[in-house]
Amino acid sequence: MKSIWLIAAGAGLASAVMFLAMMLGTMVALPLAYLAPLPLFLVGLSLGAGASALAGALSSAIVAAALGGSLLTGLVYFIVNGVPATILSRQALLGRDDGKGGIEWYPPGQLLGWLAGMALAALPGAVMLLSGVSGGLDAVMAGFSEEDLRRMLPANQLEQMRDLLKKVGTVVPGIIVISWMVMIAVNGALAQGLLARFGHNRRPRVDIATLELPEWLLLAAAFTALAAWFASDAVGFFARNGLAILMLPFLVLGLAVIHAFARQIKGGGFALGVVYLLLVLFSPLLVTIALLGVLDQLLGIRRRLAALPPT
Incomplete structure (x- = not known):
């Protein structure tokens, strides 16, 4: 049991280091930060949801300490990375006797349902985040138009592009949440694939x-x-x-x-x-x-x- 918690602690440290790598500003920094949930899924899908929760809590504490000791920063990191890894790992490892000597595993489609449910719950948070930008949601796209489009488009096309960006701007929170969903799904699938590759997976591969x-x-x-x-x-x-x-x-x-x-x-x-x-x-x-x-x-x-x- 002690070794399980040590592995979970190591996964939490790895997740935090991967996320904080973006502070280096190198070419590999962003991909590493994108893969920050991967260690949390690796321990969650192999050792259980408890290990994933511990790893997520530790990584959140490290990130918060490294970025000025802000409790809010740590909480956001845990919500964005730790919570989905813990919940999806727990659900993925649910199974029951299929009556034929095997295990009927929790359906992967239901996992997508959980991910969608968490995303819908996160939508108000994304709206609040963007509303905190000076000028609100409209400024997110309008600022892009004024600062960047003048360099890319002739003057007679600017107004049309502004109208398009204004319409797109109404779904910016959804786009942000979708990008988060993709990140979580990619890391979860990658973790399952790596565990299966090295023989440490608890549930079999999913047939899409x-x-x-x-x-x-x-x-x-x-x-x-x-x-x-x-x-x-x-x-x-x-x-x-x-x-x-x-x-x-x-x-x-x-x-x-x-x-x-x-x-x-x-x-x-x-x-x-x-x-x-x-x-x-x-x-x-x-x-x-x-x-x-x-x-x-x-x-x-x-x-x-x-x-x-x-x-």
């Missing part, structure tokens, strides 16, 4: 092609879409950002459909590579794939694909 999302996500997305369309002012603002957040699980579900289809055709691996390359080059394709995920949730596209003979 079999992913199933909880039904409440679709209901929540439908409700927020209606609110975003019909409501105005504060309700519409939060609904638009909430809808953007809820689309991320459906993006993953859309990728699950593509993976399932790739298994049905020859050269499926190459096709997957092309899809992911297009996602990097043409970001609007993300919306299309998220809508594909919504259709799968409604119509069961993968069940229909499974009934087709392979080609």
